[in-house]
Amino acid sequence: MSTVTQTPMPSQANQPGVPLFRGMVRPALVSAVFFMLVTGLAYPLATTGVAQLVWPAAAHGSLVERGGAPAGSLLIGQNFSKPQYFHPRPSATLGPDPAHPDQSVAQPYNAAASGASNLGTTSKSLVDQVQARAAAYRSENGLAADAPVPVDAVTASASGLDPDISVANAVLQAAHVAQARGLTPQQVNALIEQNVTPRQLGVLGDPRVNVLKLNLALDAVNATR
Amino acid sequence: MFDDLVQFVLVLIVMTGLTVAMGKWLARVFTHERHWRIERWTYAVLGADPAEPMPWQRYAVVLLLSNAAMMLLGYLLLRVQGLLPFDSLQRAAQTPDLAFNTAASFITNTNWQSYSGESSLSNFSQMAVITFLMMVSAATGVAACGGFIRGLCRKSAQDIGNYWVDFTRVLYRVLLPLSFVIALVYVWQGIPQTLTSEAVVTTLEGAQQHLLMGPVASLESIKHLGTNGGGFFGMNAAHPYENPTPLTNTLHILCMLLIPAALTYTAGSMLMRRRQGWAFFTAFLVMLIGALAIVYAAEQHGNLNLARLNVDQHTSALQAGGNMEGKELRFGIGQTSLFVAVTTAATTGSVDAMHDSLTPIGGLVPIAEMMLNNVFGGDGVGFINLITFAILTVFIVGMMIGRTPEFLGKKIEAREMKFVMLAVLAHPLTILGLTALAVLWPSTPARLNNLGPHGFSEVLYAYTSGTANNGSAFAGLNTNTPFFNTTIGFAMLLGRYFTLLPMLAAAGSLAAKKSVPEGPGTLPTATPLFTGLLVFVVLLVGGLTFFPALALGPIVEHLMLASGQLF
Numbered sequence: 001m002s003t004v005t006q007t008p009m010p011s012q013a014n015q016p017g018v019p020l021f022r023g024m025v026r027p028a029l030v031s032a033v034f035f036m037l038v039t040g041l042a043y044p045l046a047t048t049g050v051a052q053l054v055w056p057a058a059a060h061g062s063l064v065e066r067g068g069a070p071a072g073s074l075l076i077g078q079n080f081s082k083p084q085y086f087h088p089r090p091s092a093t094l095g096p097d098p099a100h101p102d103q104s105v106a107q108p109y110n111a112a113a114s115g116a117s118n119l120g121t122t123s124k125s126l127v128d129q130v131q132a133r134a135a136a137y138r139s140e141n142g143l144a145a146d147a148p149v150p151v152d153a154v155t156a157s158a159s160g161l162d163p164d165i166s167v168a169n170a171v172l173q174a175a176h177v178a179q180a181r182g183l184t185p186q187q188v189n190a191l192i193e194q195n196v197t198p199r200q201l202g203v204l205g206d207p208r209v210n211v212l213k214l215n216l217a218l219d220a221v222n223a224t225r
Numbered sequence: 226m227f228d229d230l231v232q233f234v235l236v237l238i239v240m241t242g243l244t245v246a247m248g249k250w251l252a253r254v255f256t257h258e259r260h261w262r263i264e265r266w267t268y269a270v271l272g273a274d275p276a277e278p279m280p281w282q283r284y285a286v287v288l289l290l291s292n293a294a295m296m297l298l299g300y301l302l303l304r305v306q307g308l309l310p311f312d313s314l315q316r317a318a319q320t321p322d323l324a325f326n327t328a329a330s331f332i333t334n335t336n337w338q339s340y341s342g343e344s345s346l347s348n349f350s351q352m353a354v355i356t357f358l359m360m361v362s363a364a365t366g367v368a369a370c371g372g373f374i375r376g377l378c379r380k381s382a383q384d385i386g387n388y389w390v391d392f393t394r395v396l397y398r399v400l401l402p403l404s405f406v407i408a409l410v411y412v413w414q415g416i417p418q419t420l421t422s423e424a425v426v427t428t429l430e431g432a433q434q435h436l437l438m439g440p441v442a443s444l445e446s447i448k449h450l451g452t453n454g455g456g457f458f459g460m461n462a463a464h465p466y467e468n469p470t471p472l473t474n475t476l477h478i479l480c481m482l483l484i485p486a487a488l489t490y491t492a493g494s495m496l497m498r499r500r501q502g503w504a505f506f507t508a509f510l511v512m513l514i515g516a517l518a519i520v521y522a523a524e525q526h527g528n529l530n531l532a533r534l535n536v537d538q539h540t541s542a543l544q545a546g547g548n549m550e551g552k553e554l555r556f557g558i559g560q561t562s563l564f565v566a567v568t569t570a571a572t573t574g575s576v577d578a579m580h581d582s583l584t585p586i587g588g589l590v591p592i593a594e595m596m597l598n599n600v601f602g603g604d605g606v607g608f609i610n611l612i613t614f615a616i617l618t619v620f621i622v623g624m625m626i627g628r629t630p631e632f633l634g635k636k637i638e639a640r641e642m643k644f645v646m647l648a649v650l651a652h653p654l655t656i657l658g659l660t661a662l663a664v665l666w667p668s669t670p671a672r673l674n675n676l677g678p679h680g681f682s683e684v685l686y687a688y689t690s691g692t693a694n695n696g697s698a699f700a701g702l703n704t705n706t707p708f709f710n711t712t713i714g715f716a717m718l719l720g721r722y723f724t725l726l727p728m729l730a731a732a733g734s735l736a737a738k739k740s741v742p743e744g745p746g747t748l749p750t751a752t753p754l755f756t757g758l759l760v761f762v763v764l765l766v767g768g769l770t771f772f773p774a775l776a777l778g779p780i781v782e783h784l785m786l787a788s789g790q791l792f
Contacts, residue, residue, distance in 0.1 A: 020286055027273040027389065028290035032298040034270055035396070040357030043401060044443040047408045051418040051442065054409070059418045061438045061466065063426065070426040073436055075415050075465040078428045085429065089554070112423070112435040113344060114460035116551050118581040118701030120588075120679035121528045122782055124791040126550060131534050148537035151527070155536075155550040158463030158579045164554040168543035197555075203231055205471025206545040206557035215429055 066216070077163040078212055079109040083140075084180040085218070086165070086173050088211045089152050090133055092117040093160035108160070115160045130154045141172050164208040167196055181222060191217055226525075226540065229559030233517065236475060236563060237510070240482050244506065247483055248490025254394050255371040255386075255495065264393050271389060278384035281733025284372050285726055287388040288365060292332050295361050299354045300328040312347035313422045314437075319345065326710035331358035333721035334366055334603055336448075336455030336574050336696035337687075337713055339705040343458050348420055348439040351457060356444050360400055361392075363451025366605030367399070367484060368392040369725055373609050374492045376732025377633055380740045385733055399484075400450060407446040407480065415469035418442040441466055449480035452603040454574030454696040462564070462577040463553050474560050474577055481571040485509075485601040488608040496633060500751040505611055508756045512600040512763070513570050516590045521562035523587035524548050529786055551582030565591055570600035572607065574696025581674065581683065581699040585786055588699070589779035592686055595693035597767045598652060598724075603694055606721075609728045611759075613648050615750065616641065616731070618762045622748050631747050634740040644731040651723035653770045655692045655716050660685050660774065666708055674701025677792030678785065682778035687713060692720035 051059040063070045072078050077088045093115040095107030119126035133154040138147055150168040174188040181188075195214045196207055260268075260275060268275045279287065307318040319327060323339055330337040331354070340346070346355065368391035376385040412418045417438040424436045441457045445467055448454060458464040468474055486506065493502020525547045527538030538546045547558035556564070556577055564577045569591035580591055594600050599610035616632055620642055623630030630637040663669055663684050673680040683702040690697055691713040698704075704713060749755065 020282060021290075023272075023274075024283075024287055024290055027271040028287065028294045030271050031291045031389075032294035034267070035295070035361050036298060036353060036357045039360035039396065039401065039447075040353040043360070043405065044352040044356055044440045047405055047443040048418050048420060048440055051409060051412040055412050058415050059412050059442075060421065061417045061419070061424055061436055062415045062469075063424060063436075066429075070424060072426045072428055072434060073424075073465075075469045076434075076436055077465075078430070078434060079432065080430060082430060109434065112437050113341065114458050114464050116460060116463070116579040116582065116700070118579050118674050118699070119550065120581060120675045120682075120701075120782070121530060121548065121550075121584050122677060122679060122786050122790065122792055123675055126582075127530050127534070127791055130531055130536060130550075134534055134536060146535055148535050150544050151531065151536050151538045151546055151549045152544065152554055155531075155552075157549075158551045158553050158577070158582075159458075159460040159465060161460075161465055162553050162555075163465060166544035166554060168537075168541065171543065199228070200471045203228070203235065204475055205555050205560055206228075208554050212429070219429065 064212070064216070071216075072212055074210060074213055075163060076111050077109050077161045080211065080215060082180075083176055085215045086170060086177060086211050089162050089165060090154065090156045091160040091162075092156040111161055116158050117156045141176055143172070163210050163212060164197070165211055167192070167207060167209055170209045170214070177218065181218065183221070187221070188218075191221065229521065232475075232559050233563060236478055237514075240479060240486060243479065243483055244486040244490050247487035248494060248502070251367075251399065251484070251487055251491040252494040254398050255375065255391065255491065257394075260390070261397065264390075264397060267393050268389060273389040275387055275390045277387055279387055280383055281372070281376065281385050281729050281736075284385055284388045285729045288369060289722070291392075292365060295358065296328045296332040299331060299358050300324050302354045303327055303350060306347055306350050309347065309349055311349045314347070316345060316347050322707045322710040323705060326714045328358070329714040329717050330696065331355060331453070331455060332362050333694050333717045334362040334451070334453060334606070335691060335694040335717045335721070336453045337691050337698070337717060338455055338696070339710055339713075341459030342456055343437045348422060351444060352440055355455060356440075356447060359444070359447045359451050359453040359455070360396065360404075363447065363453060363604045364392050364395045364400055366603055367395045367488075368605070369729065370488055370605030370608050371395070373612070373729060373732045374495050376729075376736040377492070377612070378495050379736040380738070382736045385729070385736055400447065403450055404443065404446040407450065407476065408442040410476065411442040411445055411473060414473045415466075416442040416445055416473065417466055438466060446480070448575060449477045449573060450483060452481055452485065452571050452573040454568065456575065460579075462575045463579070468577055471555055471560055474556055474564060477575065477577070478563055478567050481567050481573045481575070482601060484604045485571050485607040488605065492608065498633070498751060501633070504751045504756045505608070505615070507753075508611065508759045509601045511756070511760055512597070513566060516570065516594055516600060517562060517566040520565050520583075520587050520590045521558065523584045524562055525558045526584070528584060530789065530791070533789065548582075548584050548587070551579030553577065566594070568697060569594040569695055570602075572598065572603040572693050572695045574690060576697050579700060580686070580697055581701045585679075585779040585783035588682065589775060591697065592682070592689055592775065592779065593767070593771070595689045595695045596653075596656070596771045597763055598693045599763060606694070606725060610648075610724060613645050613724070613728055614763050614766070615759055616645050617649065617766070618755070618759045619748055619750065620645075621762060622758065626746070628746040631741060631743075632750065634743070635735045635738045636741055640734055641731045644727040644734070647727040648724045649766065651719060651727075652692060655719045655723075656688050657774060659688045659712050659716050663688065663709070663712065668706070668708065672703045672706065672709070674703070675792065678778050678782040679792065682782065685774055685778050688716050691716035694721050
C-alpha cells in the first residue's frame, strides 16, 4: 500500500551524551538482594507468623488425632486395604524400593511424593490397569462380572492423595464393610449419609465422601458398642 | 450439567466485577503523582531516581538488567541449597542445568518445573527463590504493561515512564498486600503455612505417613495472582495441601484472571476510552468461553476406552462421572474444566488435574490457548500480546481498504509493523523450531510416558508451554535432562523477552507520534465489529501457524480413540 510510508522517527536516543547504561547497574544489583529480602523472606515469614496465631491447626496441616497421637490429615487421603474400612481411589504415588533404594515402586498414598499416572486416554497401560481394578472392585463388593463400576473407583487421582470418593462408590462398598464389622447395611448407609460433604456454599464442587472421616466414624461406632 | 453451568456463570460474573475494581486501582497505581514514604525509601536504597523519565530503550534495559540480576541470585541460591543449614529433610542442591532451567523458568513468569517440589526444594528455597521470583516476575510484567499503556496514551513524548516506579508500586500497592490477605484466607481453608517440613502420622491401618508441608499459602497466593503457576508440591494445585476445597479452587481461578482482565479496564481508563477497554475484555472473554465449552464437553463425555470396560462415567445423583483419570474428586469435571481453560488462558500453568490424562480434544484446548497466547494472557504480557494482534488487525483491515492504518489516534507505519511482526513470529518460531529439534533428538523417545500421537503431544506441549511462559505440562514427559532443561530454558527466555521487548519498542515509537484526528477512513476500534475482527485474526493467524502440528498430535489421537486403537 503506497499510503504506508516510512516517516523519519524523532530522535529516540537519550539526552545527548548520556550513555544508555549510566546509573543502572547498581540499582539492578541492589534490587535483586533487596526484593529477595522483602518478598522472599519478610513476606512469607510475616504470613507464617499471623497464620500460626490465627489458625494454628490449619497452618500446620489440619491434623486429626486419635488416642492422643496424630492419625492423619482430613485433607490428605490414606491407604486402606482391610475389608472393615472403606477403600479410597487408586493412587499412582511411588516410594523408594526397600530392596533397591535408588529405584521406585508403587506406594499408594505416599504423601512425601505426590504423583499421577499421566497416562493418556489411548494408553494400553491405562486400559489394562483399569480393567484389573474393575475386576478387583467387582469381586470385593460382590458385583456381577459385567456390572458397571463408578469411574472414580478405578481411576487414579491427580495428586495420588485424593481424600474423597463419590457417593456412588461409597454406597457400593457398604455391604463388605457392614459384613466385616458385624453392622447392618442400614447402619453403614446412615453413616455414609451423615458423612457426605455437600457442595461448598451450596454451589461449588460436587458432593463427595471423605474416606478418612467416614472410617474414623465407623471405628467410633464399633468402639461404643 | 446445570450445577456446573451455575458455577461457570458465577465465576465469570465475579471476575467481571473484580475487573472494574482492580482496573481502577491499577490505573491509579500507574498515574498517581505522589510516592508513598516506603517507596521513596526503597528508591533511596536502590539508588534509583524516581523522577527520571525513561525512553523505551532505557526502560527495557533496566527491566532486563534487574531481571538478569534476580535470575542470577535465584540460580546461586538453588546451587548452594545443600550448604544451607535450615532443612530437616536435607534436600540436595539442584544440578547446574536444572538450576538454570528453574531460575529461567521463574524469572520469566513461566514456572516450568523439571523437578518435584517436595523432594527437591527446602522451605528456605521455596521462599527465598521461588516466592521471591514469583513476586518480581509478576511485578515486571505488570510494570512493563504500565509503561506500554503509557506509550499508547502519550503524544509527541520521548519517554514511557520510570521502570523503578512502576515495578515498586506494583509490588507495594498490589501484589504484596493482596498476596498476604489471600494467603490468610487460604490458611483458613486448610493450606499449610509453617516452617516445619513434615508431620509424621500413624494411619488407621497402622502405617506411617509422612505429610510434607511448609510455607505453602504464601507461595500459593502469589502463584495465582502473579499468573506464575509453579507448585510447592510436584502435583501442583491438585495436591490437597495446595488446593484443599472447591472454594480455594475458585479463588485460584479468580486470582489468575484478576490482573490480566483488569488491565483491559486500566488501559481504557488511562486512554480515556472506556469502551475500548471493554472491547478488548470482550475479545478475551469470547475466546475463554469457547475454550471452556470444548474442554468441559470433552471431559464430561469421558474416555471411550473405559466405557468399553463398563466403567460408569455418566452423571447421576450419586456421582459426577466423566474422564476422572488424573482428576480430583472434590473438583469434579466442572471445576476442573474451568481451571484447565483459565490456567492456560492466563498462562499461569498451575494445574488442578493432570493435563496429560485429558481426553485428546480436552488436551488440545490448553495447547491451543498457549499457542494463541492472548486469551487474557499472563500478568501484563497478555494485554501486550492482545495489542500486538489489535495492531495487526487494523493493519490487515487498512490493507483491504487501502488506507493508512490508525490505532488509538496514531498512524501505524512500517516501523511499528516490523516490531509487531517480530513479536508475532518469535512465538511460533520458537515453539515449532524447538519441537522439531526435540523430536529428532535421539534420546527423546526414552523420555516419553505415552506412545503414539500422544507422545508427540507431550513434546509439543512442553515447548508451547515454555515459550508461552505458561509452565503447565503433559507431565509424563521426563524433562529433567540436560537437553530438555537447556532448550526449554531458552524457549522460556525467548518467549518472554522477544515478545515483550519489540512491543515496548512499538510503544516507545507510538508515544513519540503526534495524534491524528479520526477521519471517515478510520476504523473504529471500540465496536463489536472490531472485537469480532480481532478474535478472527487471532484465530486465523494461530490456526494457519499451528494447525499442522495439532493435526499430528491431539487431532489424530482423537480419531484413534474413536477407533479403539491403543498404544
